[in-house]
Amino acid sequence: MKRAVYPGSFDPVTKGHLDIIERAADLVDELIVGVLNNNEKTPLFSVEERVNMLKDVTSHIPNVRVEAFSGLSVDFCKKCGASFLVRGLRAVTDFEYELQMAQTNRSLERGVDTLFFTTALNYAYISSTVVKEVASYDGDISGFVPPQIAERVYARIGHTKQREVKGV
Numbered sequence: 001m002k003r004a005v006y007p008g009s010f011d012p013v014t015k016g017h018l019d020i021i022e023r024a025a026d027l028v029d030e031l032i033v034g035v036l037n038n039n040e041k042t043p044l045f046s047v048e049e050r051v052n053m054l055k056d057v058t059s060h061i062p063n064v065r066v067e068a069f070s071g072l073s074v075d076f077c078k079k080c081g082a083s084f085l086v087r088g089l090r091a092v093t094d095f096e097y098e099l100q101m102a103q104t105n106r107s108l109e110r111g112v113d114t115l116f117f118t119t120a121l122n123y124a125y126i127s128s129t130v131v132k133e134v135a136s137y138d139g140d141i142s143g144f145v146p147p148q149i150a151e152r153v154y155a156r157i158g159h160t161k162q163r164e165v166k167g168v
């Protein structure tokens, strides 16, 4: 059984994340999306909300499981019986940090290798931070996140755009 873990904050999940999830799920028998419960950051959504949003947008992919975790990604991999960590690379700015993390993780746990996916060009500029920033100015985030996620972001941020989101 080939298993991989895709760890991240997913605050909230974007179309860029979803693209990586769909492509990684095609490569392995089981993909576990690990939602990091990071005490240092103050997220817009609680870890339970982020897990539920991810479950919602990945329900069409049978070999994807979503779980919350805290601590080191490699420890979560070991707990899940996964031998791969999945990460996305958007631009060169991601590269330095991701390379360092991959090397650190490999030295912590020999049995876990990192698989990098280059992002789809049309999603390369999308980040959870940008989604929140645009929504906070009542901008249109429908190109960045699935409709049910856009609705929840506007509801949390408290803007009128919520009413304009189609298809929910």
Ligand code: ADP
Pocket: 007, 008, 009, 010, 011, 014, 015, 016, 017, 020, 086, 087, 088, 089, 090, 094, 118, 119, 120, 123, 124, 125, 126, 127, 128
């Ligand atoms: P983290 O806090 O771990 O960076 P994120 O939720 O921001 O968590 O990102 C999780 C992973 O998804 C990272 O590998 C990141 O590079 C990747 N990622 C983020 N945004 C995109 C995107 N638009 N397209 C593809 N991959 C992305």
